[in-house]
Amino acid sequence: MRYRRSEELLAQNERHIPGGLASLNRRADPCISFSRGVGAHIWDVDGNEYIDFHFGFAPYILGHNDPEIRRAVVESMDRERSNFGSGTSEEEGELARLFLKCLPRADRVQFLNTGSEATAQAIRVARAATGRAHLIKMQGGYNGHHNAVALNLMSTPEQLGGKQVIGDEYPTVPITAGTPTEELNLIHAVEFNDLEAVEAVARRVPVAALITEPCLQNVGLVKPDPGYLEGLRKLADEHGFVLIFDEVKTGFRSSLGGYQEVAGIRPDLSTFGKAFANGFPIAALAGKREFMDLAISDDPSRRVLIAGTYNSHPVPVAAAIACLRKLMDPAVDLYGRLDRLGARLQAGQERLFRQFGIPAVVSRHGSASCVYFTDRAPRNWWEIATIHDVRFDAAYRKALIDRGIYHFPVPGKQGSLCLAHTEGDIDRTLSVTEEVLQTLTDH
Numbered sequence: 001m002r003y004r005r006s007e008e009l010l011a012q013n014e015r016h017i018p019g020g021l022a023s024l025n026r027r028a029d030p031c032i033s034f035s036r037g038v039g040a041h042i043w044d045v046d047g048n049e050y051i052d053f054h055f056g057f058a059p060y061i062l063g064h065n066d067p068e069i070r071r072a073v074v075e076s077m078d079r080e081r082s083n084f085g086s087g088t089s090e091e092e093g094e095l096a097r098l099f100l101k102c103l104p105r106a107d108r109v110q111f112l113n114t115g116s117e118a119t120a121q122a123i124r125v126a127r128a129a130t131g132r133a134h135l136i137k138m139q140g141g142y143n144g145h146h147n148a149v150a151l152n153l154m155s156t157p158e159q160l161g162g163k164q165v166i167g168d169e170y171p172t173v174p175i176t177a178g179t180p181t182e183e184l185n186l187i188h189a190v191e192f193n194d195l196e197a198v199e200a201v202a203r204r205v206p207v208a209a210l211i212t213e214p215c216l217q218n219v220g221l222v223k224p225d226p227g228y229l230e231g232l233r234k235l236a237d238e239h240g241f242v243l244i245f246d247e248v249k250t251g252f253r254s255s256l257g258g259y260q261e262v263a264g265i266r267p268d269l270s271t272f273g274k275a276f277a278n279g280f281p282i283a284a285l286a287g288k289r290e291f292m293d294l295a296i297s298d299d300p301s302r303r304v305l306i307a308g309t310y311n312s313h314p315v316p317v318a319a320a321i322a323c324l325r326k327l328m329d330p331a332v333d334l335y336g337r338l339d340r341l342g343a344r345l346q347a348g349q350e351r352l353f354r355q356f357g358i359p360a361v362v363s364r365h366g367s368a369s370c371v372y373f374t375d376r377a378p379r380n381w382w383e384i385a386t387i388h389d390v391r392f393d394a395a396y397r398k399a400l401i402d403r404g405i406y407h408f409p410v411p412g413k414q415g416s417l418c419l420a421h422t423e424g425d426i427d428r429t430l431s432v433t434e435e436v437l438q439t440l441t442d443h
Contacts, residue, residue: 002402005045006033028409030401037064039420042406050406051425053415057408058217058249058368059274061334062326063420069278072322073315081314091321092312098324099276099284102256105266108292110285111312115248116144118271118283119211121306123148125269125291126209126242128304136201136210136241138192139170140381142218143211143246147179152189154219154412157385164382167196192216192380193224195231202239209242210235214259214267217249219384220370220412221363223377229265236268242291248273248283253367253416255335256327262365276327280319334419338367341417341426345369348430356437359389367417371396384412392440399436405429 010031014020021027036043040063042052052064062069081091092111099109112118127133135148139160143149155173157163169188188205190197198210214229216222236243245267250259252275260267269287276284286292297303327334346362346369353360359375372378373389373396393411400407407415 002048003030003032003044003046006031009033009045030398030409032401032406039063039065040418040422040425048404050401050404051421051429052406053417053429054406054408054413055416055418056279057274058253058414058416059277059279060418061253061275061338061367061416062278062323063418064279066278066323066326066420068326069280069319069322072318073280076314076318081318083310083313085309089312089314089317091314091317095312095317095321095324098321098328099286102252102324102328103258103261103270103286105257105260106270106286107289108287110292110295110306111317112283112285112308113281113310113313113316114144115246115271115273115283116146117308118248118273118285119144119149119244119246120146121285121304122244122269122271122287123209123211125285125287125294125304126244128294128302129242129291130206130208130240132206132208132241134186134188134201134205134207136169136188136190136198136207138212138216138381139189140192140219140222140384141211141213141216141246143213145176147183148187149211150174150176150179151184151187155381155385157382160382164191164386165197166191166194168200169197191382192222193228194380195228195235198232198235199239202235202241207239207241209244209269211244211246213246213248213250214263214265215250215254215365216381217368217414219381220372220378220414221365221368222380222384223363223365224263225379229263233265233267242268244268245270247271249368249414252276252324252327254365259365276323277316277320278323280316282313282316282320332419335366337419338417341421341423342367342369344423345417345426345429348426349433352430352434352437355434356441358392358437358441368414369416370412370414372412388412395440396436399439400432403432403436405432 010020033045035045139152151174153175159173188201247258251272273283294304295306361372361377373392374387378384390411397409
């Protein structure tokens with residue numbers, strides 16, 4: 001009965017929407033329908049309240065309905081701004097200046113609407129710049145829903161041939177029907193943290209680009225080995241391919257300058273979304289001048305189209321400007337505060353897992369983390385798929401949700417903190433976690 005109205009609403013929407021949802025990756029068990037969010041708390045249509053650690057796949061770094069973001073959006077509308085579709089605007093220029101001030105490793109930026117649009121544009125630019133077509137992506141990495149990257153996500157060991165591939169590419173495993181074989185033949189999936197595999201592919205085919213999250217966060221949180229990102233930069237330079245960092249999740253959550261700032265690596269191109277507008281629909285492609293300026297190249301054979309009716313729409317632009325100003329404000333101390341809250345949560349979780357004798361590792365960077373039920377932190381997707389106790393994770397998440405702590409109910413998915421979380425929220429979460437672990441170990 002706890003989710004009765006949610007179940008009814010899904011059944012009602014299924015009559016008109018295939019699957020009942022506009023984005024089918026939102027469907028999970030339980031499939032809860034939420035109606036309201038304020039700060040770090042959300043409420044479902046049945047009236048249940050939760051402390052949120054999912055945040056719509058992580059964009060709400062300030063929390064739901066942050067008052068300063070709301071005020072900026074309302075003020076933009078009160079000024080009678082509209083999406084005129086002709087000429088530039090003061091606001092998109094202001095946002096660009098703020099964005100590049102935060103991201104000193106980029107020279108230029110273009111704004112789009114979604115992360116998938118941004119990664120598609122990055123790949124198009126890379127192909128135009130190099131005159132090549134082949135791409136390298138990471139097994140387990142999600143870089144959008146378009147054909148160029150819609151493969152080798154959360155593949156099962158059986159789909160991958162029953163064995164881990166080190167030093168070379170995996171078999172192709174599409175995540176959607178409708179992708180022509182000719183396109184799939186241009187995409188090469190390798191294991192994260194495997195430089196030998198990247199070099200093997202680059203020696204075999206003309207690679208236009210390698211795209212990767214610098215820290216895998218679609219499958220929890222898998223950190224790069226020491227020297228791995230530096231190795232990718234070196235291989236890109238040696239083999240002449242474009243290095244693309246997909247920072248749609250890591251950007252502005254890992255640090256003000258993205259994970260690239262944390263790692264001290266300059267990619268050729270980077271994609272962003274989610275956190276830099278606190279959940280409003282906007283994305284960005286940023287990078288070196290030589291690649292970004294292909295949009296205005298005098299050579300028609302190398303000129304890259306950038307277009308979109310809703311690019312730099314005034315509402316998300318206003319939200320993004322307000323969000324970046326707050327992220328940059330030293331008085332807010334956003335990253336310090338989130339890291340302290342993350343450390344408090346991690347220490348409490350680790351203490352409880354030891355107390356109940358549960359093999360578990362908390363992999364964390366700042367405000368993002370994931371609990372893996374295994375004896376070591378996974379270095380790649382294969383290890384997640386083979387050493388992480390998926391059944392226990394599923395039961396753990398379900399029990400937390402039933403008690404008002406919301407993590408997305410799919411094993412191995414990242415949890416996130418926001419500025420609105422309090423120490424009280426963390427302590428309440430740890431208290432519920434202790435109760436859950438007691439229940440699960442009793443059985």
